[in-house]
Amino acid sequence: MRFMILVKATKDSEAGVMPTEAEFTAMGRFNEELVKAGVMEAGEGLHPTSKGARVRFSGSGRTVIDGPFSETKELVAGFWIWNCASLQEAIDWVKRCPNPMRTDSEIEVRQIFGAEDFGDALTPELREQEERLRAQVADQGKPAR
Numbered sequence: 001m002r003f004m005i006l007v008k009a010t011k012d013s014e015a016g017v018m019p020t021e022a023e024f025t026a027m028g029r030f031n032e033e034l035v036k037a038g039v040m041e042a043g044e045g046l047h048p049t050s051k052g053a054r055v056r057f058s059g060s061g062r063t064v065i066d067g068p069f070s071e072t073k074e075l076v077a078g079f080w081i082w083n084c085a086s087l088q089e090a091i092d093w094v095k096r097c098p099n100p101m102r103t104d105s106e107i108e109v110r111q112i113f114g115a116e117d118f119g120d121a122l123t124p125e126l127r128e129q130e131e132r133l134r135a136q137v138a139d140q141g142k143p144a145r
Helices: 021-036 087-096 115-121 124-140
Strands: 002-008 040-045 053-058 061-066 076-083 107-111
Touching (some): 002 040, 021 087, 087 107
Antiparallel strands (some): 002 076, 040 076, 053 061
């Protein structure tokens, strides 16, 4: 099962406060544990929403809303993609994580849909297209020969 681990933003992260060397070191050790265990597929921090935008959809219309966004508790400051046997395993890993912020913080764990979750709506043709696109994305990350 794949999970997206969402690190919730705080006032500090939205203000662009960067981690200290000690905080980077602790998180680096944790990330090494994840990689050695075969859990971590990806992980990144995000710039504050002041450097971002949202696009609102209404019918065929699109409206761009520039950041920053006000509800800090609803914002994401970073993420991981993990491959775990269960939700409980993902939670257990999160509980071992160093606090990603200097203040109280929160990490959300969400399972990523797999092809098997979509039933008959994901036809064999659509499944083949999905697999082909995933292979193309994986090839884009490989160095040129």
